[in-house]
Amino acid sequence: MAEAGTGFLEQLKSCIVWSWTYLWTVWFFIVLFLVYILRVPLKINDNLSTVSMFLNTLTPKFYVALTGTSSLISGLILIFEWWYFRKYGTSFIEQVSVSHLRPLLGGVDNNSSNNSNSSNGDSDSNRQSVSECKVWRNPLNLFRGAEYNRYTWVTGREPLTYYDMNLSAQDHQTFFTCDSDHLRPADAIMQKAWRERNPQARISAAHEALEINECATAYILLAEEEATTIAEAEKLFKQALKAGDGCYRRSQQLQHHGSQYEAQHRRDTNVLVYIKRRLAMCARRLGRTREAVKMMRDLMKEFPLLSMFNIHENLLEALLELQAYADVQAVLAKYDDISLPKSATICYTAALLKARAVSDKFSPEAASRRGLSTAEMNAVEAIHRAVEFNPHVPKYLLEMKSLILPPEHILKRGDSEAIAYAFFHLAHWKRVEGALNLLHSFRMIPYPLEKGHLFYPYPICTETADRELLPSFHEVSVYPKKELPFFILFTAGLCSFTAMLALLTHQFPELMGVFAKAFLSTLFAPLNFIMEKVESILPSSLWHQLTRI
Numbered sequence: 001m002a003e004a005g006t007g008f009l010e011q012l013k014s015c016i017v018w019s020w021t022y023l024w025t026v027w028f029f030i031v032l033f034l035v036y037i038l039r040v041p042l043k044i045n046d047n048l049s050t051v052s053m054f055l056n057t058l059t060p061k062f063y064v065a066l067t068g069t070s071s072l073i074s075g076l077i078l079i080f081e082w083w084y085f086r087k088y089g090t091s092f093i094e095q096v097s098v099s100h101l102r103p104l105l106g107g108v109d110n111n112s113s114n115n116s117n118s119s120n121g122d123s124d125s126n127r128q129s130v131s132e133c134k135v136w137r138n139p140l141n142l143f144r145g146a147e148y149n150r151y152t153w154v155t156g157r158e159p160l161t162y163y164d165m166n167l168s169a170q171d172h173q174t175f176f177t178c179d180s181d182h183l184r185p186a187d188a189i190m191q192k193a194w195r196e197r198n199p200q201a202r203i204s205a206a207h208e209a210l211e212i213n214e215c216a217t218a219y220i221l222l223a224e225e226e227a228t229t230i231a232e233a234e235k236l237f238k239q240a241l242k243a244g245d246g247c248y249r250r251s252q253q254l255q256h257h258g259s260q261y262e263a264q265h266r267r268d269t270n271v272l273v274y275i276k277r278r279l280a281m282c283a284r285r286l287g288r289t290r291e292a293v294k295m296m297r298d299l300m301k302e303f304p305l306l307s308m309f310n311i312h313e314n315l316l317e318a319l320l321e322l323q324a325y326a327d328v329q330a331v332l333a334k335y336d337d338i339s340l341p342k343s344a345t346i347c348y349t350a351a352l353l354k355a356r357a358v359s360d361k362f363s364p365e366a367a368s369r370r371g372l373s374t375a376e377m378n379a380v381e382a383i384h385r386a387v388e389f390n391p392h393v394p395k396y397l398l399e400m401k402s403l404i405l406p407p408e409h410i411l412k413r414g415d416s417e418a419i420a421y422a423f424f425h426l427a428h429w430k431r432v433e434g435a436l437n438l439l440h441s442f443r444m445i446p447y448p449l450e451k452g453h454l455f456y457p458y459p460i461c462t463e464t465a466d467r468e469l470l471p472s473f474h475e476v477s478v479y480p481k482k483e484l485p486f487f488i489l490f491t492a493g494l495c496s497f498t499a500m501l502a503l504l505t506h507q508f509p510e511l512m513g514v515f516a517k518a519f520l521s522t523l524f525a526p527l528n529f530i531m532e533k534v535e536s537i538l539p540s541s542l543w544h545q546l547t548r549i
Helices: 002-037 044-057 060-088 092-104 110-132 144-155 162-176 179-183 185-193 199-212 216-226 230-257 259-285 289-302 311-321 325-335 344-356 364-370 374-389 393-397 415-431 435-440 462-469 486-507 509-537 542-548
Strands: 135-137 409-411
Touching: 060 092, 060 486, 144 216, 144 230, 162 259, 162 409, 162 462, 179 185, 179 259, 185 199, 185 216, 199 216, 216 230, 216 259, 230 259, 259 289, 259 311, 289 311, 311 325, 311 344, 311 415, 325 344, 344 374, 344 415, 344 435, 374 393, 374 435, 393 415, 393 435, 409 415, 409 462, 415 435, 415 462, 486 509
Parallel strands: none
Antiparallel strands: 135 409
8 A cells, every 4th residue: 555655646746747847838828818918008019119219219339239248248158168168078058957947847867766776886887997997918019129119210209108118017027027036046137127117227137137047038028129120029039939938847847836836837827928929920020920820829729718918819810811701700709709808809800700791792872772681780780889899990990090009008998999900900901892981881980879888888087098008199089079068059159140240230230220120020020920810819808808807
């Protein structure tokens, strides 16, 4: 009974709120009717005639002053609205309307119905924000000495930010050091070298460590930072492989003798995987793509649990270069899983494969006439999914925005990930005939999410993180863009229109007077027509009859 009574009260309350929402229209028509009925005792016609005579006696200077004042006021409102929007990201007038006027008009705030779940929702959103805005190591990062430094020598610009290089230093200390390094002189020197900020100091420390013995991490540092060509880097990585493989085999036999040996074996495993992966990337850079694919496949079979390096993304890029689309599909079938973290490489490669099946024959005009086939629908859905995951990528694939060298770290779903993907995969999209034309139908950035959320809502922290990861000379792509509110556009138009009227009235007073009278007569013509019809229907003595009643 109590539940039934509560439900009845809620239903009654909603009916009352609904009635008050639309009751003002009834009152409006009642007031209009009363004004018409009382026009004789209130002398409305006489007052309108007086006002008309007064307006006719006004000089053009009055209209210039009126329109100039209106332009000034609307300009001040425009300046305030623009400042408020730049500072708070919303319109002041819209905020006041939603916060204060909407409840008075009977509007219901959706957030009020969810207060009971706000605490759980806040904690979930906070956890999601942290996971979504995590910075990841770029699996296709370039070589500092052979590629990044060469760019600096040619252009005089630094392609890497301090924040990005600091994250790399932390990664190197995590992957290439352990607590027992102080027991070995060469490893102790390299432990300090990874913490050095000065590149020359790091290189000198690596040479010092090699004078003691064959140190794999010293060769890694020299290959990354001192080698000026990919061939030199590959030669140093091969020397690192020889030293690292011996350390790995020795620590593998001793890993169960204690936590210290286990940590050392984990470090040696990371070193070995890193070296083999970079050797495969060297082979890919030097044009030996099949050799690179074999090295990556062997590495993934030997260390299947080390997914932190995202070697499958290197493999996908190399297979696309070979145009081995069946092998690409097999890799995607394994890694494009709902339980695994997504990336732009996964989503856009899946879209590319589906677009490849229909792009050579796809025509928007023909599709609009006959409808989409099953294959075309699958391609469209795949592109929708990819654009929703990272809406920045199409700008670079369609060459609407210039590319820069990708950073060493990326933010998933951010501009940094889009740059890293497009830098290596633009050629693969160009190679598939019609794929970019199909993608071009989704160029309406920043509104790619018309299909709804297939992933978590787009995080709001990407702009800040991308500005830290990308160099200052690059214009960071922002999504979603802050669009100008309606009232800013309205006040801007009002200010411009009144200023134009003031100028025209000042320059051509007689012509503007004629125009104003013609405009007003045209504007009130429908109202006069309605008034005549109402007077012909209602008797002229209606007011006298009402007073008698």
